[in-house]
Amino acid sequence: MLRWLIGGGREPQGLAEKSALQSIGEDQTQNPYTELLVLKAHHDIVRFLVQLDDFRFASAGDDGLVVVWNAQTGAKLLELSGHTQKITAIVPFPPMESSKENSQLILTASADRTVIVWDYDTGRQVQRSCFQSTVKCLTVLQRLDIWLSGGNDLGVWNRKLDLLCKTSHLSDTGISALVETPRNCVVAAVGKELIIFRVVAPTETLPRWDIVEVKRLLDHQDNILSLINVNDLNFVTGSHVGELIIWDILDWSVQAYELNFWNPSAQLDAQQEIKLCQKLNDISINHFTCDEENIFAAVGRGLYVYNLQMKRVIACQKMAHDSNVLHIAKLPNRQLISCSEDGSVCIWELREKRQLPAEPVPTGFFNMWGFGRVNKQASQPMKKQQEDTTPCFLEPVGDLIGHSSSVEMFLYFEDHGLVTCSADHLIILWKNGEQESGLRSLKLFQKLEENGDLYRAV
Template sequence: MFRWILGGREAQGSAEKSPVLCIGEEQPKNCFTELQVLKGHFDIVRFLVQIDDFRCASAGDDGLVLVWNIETGERLQELRGHSQQITAMTTFTCNNGVTSHTSLITASSDRSLSLWDPDTGNRVQTISDLHSPVKCLLVLERLSVWVSGGEELCVWNADFQLQCHRQNHSDTGITALIELPKNCLAAAMDKEIGERQNLTTLVFKVRSKQIKTCLVIAVIYRLTFSTDSSLSVAEIRCLSDHQDQIRALINVNDGLFASGSHAGELILWDAVDWNILAYEHILWEESHTCAQSEIRLAAPKPSEMSIQHLTTDGKHILAAVGSGLYVYSVLTKTVVAYRKVAHDSNVLHTMLLSDRNVQLSSACLFLGVKLTLKRSHAVQSVAHRSSSAVYNKQRLIKRSTGFFGMWTFGRSNKQTGPPSKKVVDVPNIRTLELTGDLIGHSGAVQMFVSFKENVLVTCSADHLLILWKDGERQSHLRSLALFHKLEENGGL
């Protein structure tokens, strides 16, 4: 819709911002009707992090880190230092009891790590000539350390000094990290278990042929402080219950964490003893009775079952499965709502948006969506296309016929569970209603962050960032500003 306005993928010599554009009344349920385009990157923008209530940082394949004011769209800082693409970015907040300061940590394919001051744009610390590129970062503020993952697991203190490390002996190694209780970490390992001596390779018989299948695992590490304050890290458990690459790993609450695989497996784990509490495997079947537009002519490809991203509010898990969205209840351990085809291609990023402004809940159905009577949420997702979408869970519609999604409860190869159920046989399954389609990017949307007062920031393969704002609220703020200006100038 706006591609001719926003431009293509031309390199931008300096940061630019476009005038405010409005969607108009085409999407009455979508409150994000005002957008502002931010230009400054000249390659794919893959990462966004929130620094504080009014600033965010963006980074990507051009090696640049840009700091933005999300209220005005102004570029505040340009952090240059990496010679290759950024592979991970996070914030690190130091609190001395009186004041706190947030810094940025970035990792790059040039095998370096950098600590940045977003206030001044200066690079405070840098570590070069690492053995391999870092793929993920995790800050443990409670312990005043941070962790980098890749071919090796490294633990660093606030002064960028290496405290301990552990080699993983893998070409890919750690792809995701989360913090667990009792000074433990869970790491997703993109690694065949055939490389590990203490695990068993499973053998499956397919069409009278035996095929050796190597499972992808998660590893539990524990950080230990000795009497002389030195720190060590040890591997204490291997979780080999997934049958394919782990694509997503998140904390659900203090006692639970979840993992999702390329094969569409969602596993809920106990965060203390690391036992499986629930297992959900999403499969597909075609229905010949459905006349809806979701009918597919061919069997789904394996990528259509891949869990690309997980997000949670502690009570529900939103899973991006292929091009669909699934809401999983932690309490009932079942899928309670879904939309099998939410985007034209695989969904890359999701978020559960809570209604933080009650006054706007009646005006914007986007914010007034509800899964329970006590809390309101919306579902936001982005995919391998040029738009992001918002789904309403307030008007959850029960489907009576025509579903071709189904779930199996239990793993057929390891345990016996209840028989597979079609969606039509599960009375509480509901579908997500589309309430807004944020069309503005001309390339694949990579991710987004949400700010208070209904502001979203998206980044894309088209080298652009877009600020999405509540058009009604922004119009009201501009009217107030104009009123005050006229009042000051004696115009009233």
């Protein structure tokens, strides 16, 4: 395993706001993240990371702070202080392409029942609005230049924090997730229901905004934990009891259904499977990510790859971590990264299985009396169907150990590395060691050239 080498172990106490660049031991040839920076500004659990542009990101968590960082250097750029309780949602609000306004906005919602609009270039608090209940999710409809708040109701707002319209009270549990779909529609996860809403923009005949409930989808048996858009044709949902449902994004019909993550043999009735499962957390679908071919699902402590064309699981790692997997992301070169409540971050590679040649059928005297290999194999219990038929597998290729508590999520910057946040109050910026070494050498040569030392040495 990789260990980060900060003298005295893994305790966060005593760390500076930004530690010196550290090296990682125990060589792993396929893991590029061999250097790291430890960033410290929060004093409670850091739950959210959001990318602002090519070189900046923001972090937020239970201390109510929002901190803006430089992803290349790890420098703290801004600290946005305005919330009195934990942050529950955060999302950037970029200007419309046709707009002349250059302000870079970010929205934050908190358990203090407020939403604040910030300018993250200046750190200025642009607007603040109070709500009757906690806003649990935010989403931006950039084409309409509006944003939506999800809580006990669904609200539609403009940049100035003017309430354009809202629904009536939906549920005490509230909206847990929102995604945008075509035709000015959004899908809201409310408990185990999906509610389709259409946002109606003002026209000459109807000079005000409106939001209309279009349809309710009741196919899930338990609370929906994950909801993402897959492509222009589908979105996918995952529930507390391990249901994966792929939906048509236009007519909202079910395109595929999977409920066999924890028991691939699928010999029992679905309801019976759920009752027999001792720990529902072991089958909860905690997070999704996807590419053009596959949906990657964090299911309990495991990782599953669901192929969209074949409509089945093609690879799995049932015990990818010691605790629940909280976040996953797709990396280039068929790689996947995952983080867990156990404090670990792992890199995986999706590989195809090699087909082994068929064994010859045993013949001879002993086989006549049942002593041959065929009968011996037939008497053994059948292996689980999914393990036998999955054409691919997930191979661990990297292990990033740096946090001392649950790793909540991460961000992947193609040029600047990987950022992780944790319940240990820390943010770690993982760097490509080979790339950073090259950059340092280049800077050294440039400095020598500026001072004339390079030519004197030659």
